[in-house]
Amino acid sequence: xxxxxxxxxxxxxxxxxxxxxxxxxxxxxxxxxxxxxxxxxxxxxxxxxxxxxxxxxxxxxxxxxxxxxxxxxxxxxxxxxxxxxxxxxxxxxxxxxxxxxxxxxxxxxxxxxxxxxxxxxxxxxxxxxxxxxxxxxxxxxxxxxxxxxxxxxxxxxxxxxxxxxxxxxxxxxxxxxxxxxxxxxxxxxxxxxxxxxxxxxxxxxxxxxxxxxxxxxxxxxxxxxxxxxxxxxxxxxxxxxxxxxxxxxxxxxxxxxxxxxxxxxxxxxxxxxxxxxxxxxxxxxxxxxxxxxxxxxxxxxxxxxxxxxxxxxxxxxxxxxxxxxxxxxxxxxxxxxxxxxxxxxxxxxxxxxxxxxxxxxxxxxxxxxxxxxxxxxx
Amino acid sequence: xxxxxxxxxxxxxxxxxxxxxxxxxxxxxxxxxxxxxxxxxxxxxxxxxxxxxxxxxxxxxxxxxxxxxxxxxxxxxxxxxxxxxxxxxxxxxxxxxxxxxxxxxxxxxxxxxxxxxxxxxxxxxxxxxxxxxxxxxxxxxxxxxxxxxxxxxxxxxxxxxxxxxxxxxxxxxxxxxxxxxxxxxxxxxxxxxxxxxxxxxxxxxxxxxxxxxxxxxxxxxxxxxxxxxxxxxxxxxxxxxxxxxxxxxxxxxxxxxxxxxx
Numbered sequence: 001x002x003x004x005x006x007x008x009x010x011x012x013x014x015x016x017x018x019x020x021x022x023x024x025x026x027x028x029x030x031x032x033x034x035x036x037x038x039x040x041x042x043x044x045x046x047x048x049x050x051x052x053x054x055x056x057x058x059x060x061x062x063x064x065x066x067x068x069x070x071x072x073x074x075x076x077x078x079x080x081x082x083x084x085x086x087x088x089x090x091x092x093x094x095x096x097x098x099x100x101x102x103x104x105x106x107x108x109x110x111x112x113x114x115x116x117x118x119x120x121x122x123x124x125x126x127x128x129x130x131x132x133x134x135x136x137x138x139x140x141x142x143x144x145x146x147x148x149x150x151x152x153x154x155x156x157x158x159x160x161x162x163x164x165x166x167x168x169x170x171x172x173x174x175x176x177x178x179x180x181x182x183x184x185x186x187x188x189x190x191x192x193x194x195x196x197x198x199x200x201x202x203x204x205x206x207x208x209x210x211x212x213x214x215x216x217x218x219x220x221x222x223x224x225x226x227x228x229x230x231x232x233x234x235x236x237x238x239x240x241x242x243x244x245x246x247x248x249x250x251x252x253x254x255x256x257x258x259x260x261x262x263x264x265x266x267x268x269x270x271x272x273x274x275x276x277x278x279x280x281x282x283x284x285x286x287x288x289x290x291x292x293x294x295x296x297x298x299x300x301x302x303x304x305x306x307x308x309x310x311x312x313x314x315x316x317x318x319x320x321x322x323x324x325x326x327x328x329x330x331x332x333x334x335x336x337x338x339x340x341x342x343x344x345x346x347x348x349x350x351x352x353x354x355x356x357x358x359x360x361x362x363x364x365x366x367x368x369x370x371x372x373x374x375x376x377x378x
Numbered sequence: 379x380x381x382x383x384x385x386x387x388x389x390x391x392x393x394x395x396x397x398x399x400x401x402x403x404x405x406x407x408x409x410x411x412x413x414x415x416x417x418x419x420x421x422x423x424x425x426x427x428x429x430x431x432x433x434x435x436x437x438x439x440x441x442x443x444x445x446x447x448x449x450x451x452x453x454x455x456x457x458x459x460x461x462x463x464x465x466x467x468x469x470x471x472x473x474x475x476x477x478x479x480x481x482x483x484x485x486x487x488x489x490x491x492x493x494x495x496x497x498x499x500x501x502x503x504x505x506x507x508x509x510x511x512x513x514x515x516x517x518x519x520x521x522x523x524x525x526x527x528x529x530x531x532x533x534x535x536x537x538x539x540x541x542x543x544x545x546x547x548x549x550x551x552x553x554x555x556x557x558x559x560x561x562x563x564x565x566x567x568x569x570x571x572x573x574x575x576x577x578x579x580x581x582x583x584x585x586x587x588x589x590x591x592x593x594x595x596x597x598x599x600x601x602x603x604x605x606x607x608x609x610x611x612x613x614x615x616x617x618x619x620x621x622x623x624x625x626x627x628x629x630x631x632x633x634x635x636x637x638x639x640x
Binding site for chain 1: 451567568572
C-alpha cells in the first residue's frame, strides 16, 4: 500500500492551494454576500489548467487521473466551497461525454473546452424529481434526424453562464430507467428559457437556476451512447463525481479546522487560551480525526476510478462521510468562535452554510446510505 | 539573447526556525521551502523579456542542496527554459555563492546578456550577492529595481530610493539587475507548465566544477541562536483616583531610568 501523493501530485496540490489562498479566500466572503458569479476567478483557474481536469490528453486536456482531480478540487474548496461548486460543475457536465460519448463527440464537445474558457451544466434534477431521479418527466420526441426536447429542470449549477448542457430526458416514461437518454444541447439553441437565479443559503456565488426546454431541437448525433442508455451514463458519472464532491467537503472542513486551531490559541478566557480547555480540545481532536478518515475514503474512491474498479460503495461512503463530517466540523468551528462565529465579520459562519449543501446535492446523505445498505444486504 | 536568473530557495515565511545544536545553521529537516519572493519578480521579468523576444533563452541558477531543485522546477514550470544547480551546503556565504554563480554562468557555455536576481533573500537578508556577482563579472549592476524597459542592448531601469523617490538609470547590457517588489506580478506555474518542466534540462555542477574552494569562504557561521524571549510587561493600576499622581510619577520615573525612552 502507498499512502503518499506522488511528487507531481504534491506540486499540483501546492499550486492549487496557492491559487486558493491568493485568489479565492480573500474575496470569497464578498462574492458570497453579493451572490456574484466568480467568472474572472473561474477563467483564471482555467488558464492554469485547474478546471476540466476530467478531459483526457488526446482531446487536449491535461490528462489528469481521478486522484489528481480530487487533490485539485480539495485545494480549491479550501479557498471557497461555493466557487468550487461552479468549477466542479464543469467536470460533472463533461464527465458524461468523457464516459459515454463517441470519439467524434469527444472531439466536437470536449476539445473546445480546452481551447477557450467555456462553462457547462449537468441537467438531471427536476422540480418534482430530486432523489427519485429515474422519475424524469422531461421528454425527447422523435423528430426524424433530431429530437424534440420538452420539460423543466431544477437546481442547475452554472445554468445562467453555460455554453453547453448535458440533459437527461426520457423517450418514454413507462420505460422508467430504460427510457432515460442523455443528450448534449448547445446553449444557443432556440427554445431554452432560463429561470431566475436562486437565492440560496450557501454557495451563493455559484449560479443556480431552473431551466425550461420548449420544443428544443437537438440533433440525434448529440445523443450520448444509445437512446435508453442515459441512466447508466448518469450513474457512472456520479461514481466519478462523488469523490470530487467529497473532496470539496474535505477542503472546507480543513479550512474550518485550521481557523479553529488558530482562533483557539488566540482567544483568552479564564486567563488562558481556550485551546487549553479540554472541551475545545475535544472538538479540535474530532475535527482532525474526521478529516483524516474522510480523506482516506475520498482518495480511495478516486483511486478505484483510476484502476477501473466499480467504486459506487466507497464513493458513497466518501461522499456521505466527508459531507456529514464537514457539517459537524464547520458547526463546531462556529461553536469555538462563539458569538464571533455567528457574525459575518468572521469566516466560519459561511463555511457552516456552505457545508449544508454538500450533504444535499449529488445524492443526499440519506440516498448514499440507501446505496450502501443495498450493497451490504444484497 | 541569453538571460540568467539567480534564485534561492528559502524557508516559508510561517516557518518556526530552530538553530542546530552546534549553532552553524538552522534545522532544515522539517522546513517547508519556497522560492525567495524577490527572485519570483526576477523570474517573471525574464519571462516578460522572453515573451517580447521569443528567441531568448532563460536559464535559472541556484547554488544549494538537492532540495533546491524544487525552486528550479518551479521556475521552469513558470516558463524558463533550463536550470543549473551548483551542489553545495545550505549555509555558504555570499562571496562563495557569487563566485559559484559566476562559474556556473561561464560553464554553461552561454554568454550572458542579462542577469536578473532578487534584491535580497528573505532568510539571511544579506543583500550582497547581486553586487558581488556584478563586481566579479566586471558588469554594471542596479539593485532595488521597480521598473524595467529594454530597448536593444540598453535597459532603462527605475530604482527605489528613500522617501519613495525613483532614480532612473540607462544601462548598457550585459548588466546585473536585482528586483524589488512592485517590478511586476509573478505568474503562477500552470499545470501544463508543471508537466513540461519535468522534461526541461537541469544541469548539476559541483562547487569544484565552478572553481569554488574552501578557501573562498569569507564568513563562517557559528552562533545561530533565537532572539531572547521578551520579558512580560509590567502593569500599573491608575484607576484609583487617590493613587493616580503617585502611579504616574512612578511610571515616568521608570520610563526614564529603566526603559530610557524619556
